[in-house]
Amino acid sequence: MQRSFFVAITSIAASTAFIAGCGKKEEPPPPPPAAEAPKAEVPKTIDPARFLTQPLVSEIFTADPSAHVFNGKIWIYGSHDIDAGIPQDDLGSHFAMRDYQPIELDGIGGKATVHPVALDIKDVPWAGRQMWAPDAAEKGGKYYLYFPVKDKQDVFRLGVAVGDNPAGPFKAQPELMKQTFSMDPAVYKDGGKYYLYFGGIWGGQLQRWKSGEYKADDEAQPADGEPALLPKVARLQDDMLEVAEKPKDVQILDENGKPLLAGDHDRRFFEAPWVHKYKGNYYLSYSTGDTHFIVYAMGKSPYGPFTYKGRILEPVLGWTNHHSIVEVDDKWYLFYHDSQVSNGDTHLRNIKQPVEIKYNEDGTIVTIDPFQEDPPAPAAPAS
Numbered sequence: 001m002q003r004s005f006f007v008a009i010t011s012i013a014a015s016t017a018f019i020a021g022c023g024k025k026e027e028p029p030p031p032p033p034a035a036e037a038p039k040a041e042v043p044k045t046i047d048p049a050r051f052l053t054q055p056l057v058s059e060i061f062t063a064d065p066s067a068h069v070f071n072g073k074i075w076i077y078g079s080h081d082i083d084a085g086i087p088q089d090d091l092g093s094h095f096a097m098r099d100y101q102p103i104e105l106d107g108i109g110g111k112a113t114v115h116p117v118a119l120d121i122k123d124v125p126w127a128g129r130q131m132w133a134p135d136a137a138e139k140g141g142k143y144y145l146y147f148p149v150k151d152k153q154d155v156f157r158l159g160v161a162v163g164d165n166p167a168g169p170f171k172a173q174p175e176l177m178k179q180t181f182s183m184d185p186a187v188y189k190d191g192g193k194y195y196l197y198f199g200g201i202w203g204g205q206l207q208r209w210k211s212g213e214y215k216a217d218d219e220a221q222p223a224d225g226e227p228a229l230l231p232k233v234a235r236l237q238d239d240m241l242e243v244a245e246k247p248k249d250v251q252i253l254d255e256n257g258k259p260l261l262a263g264d265h266d267r268r269f270f271e272a273p274w275v276h277k278y279k280g281n282y283y284l285s286y287s288t289g290d291t292h293f294i295v296y297a298m299g300k301s302p303y304g305p306f307t308y309k310g311r312i313l314e315p316v317l318g319w320t321n322h323h324s325i326v327e328v329d330d331k332w333y334l335f336y337h338d339s340q341v342s343n344g345d346t347h348l349r350n351i352k353q354p355v356e357i358k359y360n361e362d363g364t365i366v367t368i369d370p371f372q373e374d375p376p377a378p379a380a381p382a383s
């Protein structure tokens with residue numbers, strides 16, 4: 001089976017299964033509600049052997065993996081997808097997650113353990129609905145879970161919860177983190193300092209903040225020829241509970257040193273920022289959302305600017321594409337999700353077994369295809 005087949009499948013899934021974020025009115029046109037979506041076009045099942053890797057766990061739906069090595073173990077903080085019975089809409093209301101369950105991985109290829117609920121929305125005093133993609137950090141033996149959730153006015157904000165163990169439980173601070181907004185927090189530690197990245201357009205509401213203040217009705221993206229909206233970065237305070245400075249734009253430039261444009265949907269930032277460092281270079285990777293790629297840009301400082309370099313991951317089964325990159329035992333791994341377990345339901349996703357990243361001599365990254373053209377032949381039956 002050829003790769004074009006899978007591209008077709010992912011495109012169909014992309015157009016029939018909607019999306020974390022929207023709110024942008026012009027494109028793509030809002031899909032029909034879930035009940036009316038023409039799902040018959042999507043194959044009911046795909047041969048599992050065609051996927052590059054298999055689901056990490058399947059007892060719950062999981063997504064948006066933020067992976068870290070804490071105390072020699074791999075810990076993954078992600079979304080806990082549920083079917084809340086909420087119809088799909090152009091704001092991603094069907095992504096109605098309510099808690100977080102950390103996953104502990106006994107090394108690459110090792111046993112994965114889903115831990116009990118470590119933070120529940122009912123224990124976040126200011127939260128309204130929709131706990132989306134989190135991240136975590138360790139400092140001084142304490143663990144900090146950073147999470148986006150809509151407040152009681154339906155505005156996405158960031159919160160932090162603190163625990164003594166990577167598995168939790170985490171206790172939420174009584175208030176949201178001041179000066180933070182939108183979604184998809186990611187924390188990067190560099191030289192003893194911690195940096196918080198965040199942001200996502202469409203349903204992630206970043207466009208509502210483009211004036212510097214929140215405007216509930218401002219859903220407009222910049223015109224196609226204008227610079228695209230950008231993720232934000234701010235250093236964290238020493239106590240890890242607030243940002244230490246006003247969040248700044250993370251500049252993403254093209255090969256000519258010009259900002260990526262809003263009309264450049266194959267390359268511009270949509271959601272899921274992540275930063276890592278390899279051989280002296282900083283890498284900002286992110287999802288392009290409606291074109292479904294994980295792409296990256298390279299720079300010399302955690303603040304940027306970053307220059308666009310290429311794709312890390314081609315589209316997966318399902319609309320969203322969200323990842324993290326972490327070093328384990330001197331190798332680098334990509335963690336990502338798709339909708340294999342639910343056969344393409346975009347809000348019922350599963351984190352996959354990680355894939356090793358390969359770097360070229362110049363530091364660029366070899367693109368990964370989440371499907372394989374020639375899966376390994378099944379093992380011969382024992383005689």
Ligand code: FUB
Nearest residue numbers: 020079132133271320322
């Ligand atoms: O899981 C909800 C949202 O979907 C995340 O916050 C986005 O990055 C997308 O993966």
